Amino acid sequence: MILSDKTLMKMIKEQTLVVEPLKIEQIQPASIDIRIGNTYSVVEDSSSGIIDLNGEIVYKQITAEKYILLPGQFVLATTMEYFELPDNLTAFVEGRSSLGRMGLFIQNAGWVDPGFKGEITLELFNANRCAIELRAGRRVGQLVFAQLDDTALNPYRGKYQGQRGATGSKVFLDKDK
Secondary structure, eight states, X not given: OBOOHHHHHHHHHXXXXXXXXXXXXXXXXXXXXXXXXXXEEEEOOOTTSOOOTTSOOOEEEEEOSEEEEOTTOEEEEEEEEEEEOOTTEEEEEEEOHHHHTTTEEEESSSEEOTXXXXXXXXXXXXXXXXXXXXXXXXXXXXXXXXXXSSOOSSOOOSTTTTBOSSOOOOGGGOTTO
């Protein structure tokens, strides 16, 4: 079941769902708007020109209120908001259609697991031929929340738990290499 604005406001008031900072106008009929933060991460070039999934990937960290995303460029960004989901709630990350229509693709794994705590890292790609100016605080998408039929047996406690800032890939930590 997708949660309504009424239920989201109740959960936030009871602190069973944490979204900070939050302006009341971010709460939509069936979602909460997310805003872009001020931290970005870009994969550093490697001497081989190859990203090895078994090794730690090096990122250049950037803190800025404004970031120019060049045509064809990929960058990690973060939400301004920090979230704490209870063990019986999940969320879907959706980019804004208005931004997609200008060639800005906003993605993450598309899913926030029950029990997740942290800022959400967003993967941004500029498919346009023009650069796109990103500004901290700009609405870039929304989270749609869904109630589980029961509390998760194994809520999220993974390698991105508690993340803050644009967090790079930790795929090298996977046990199932």
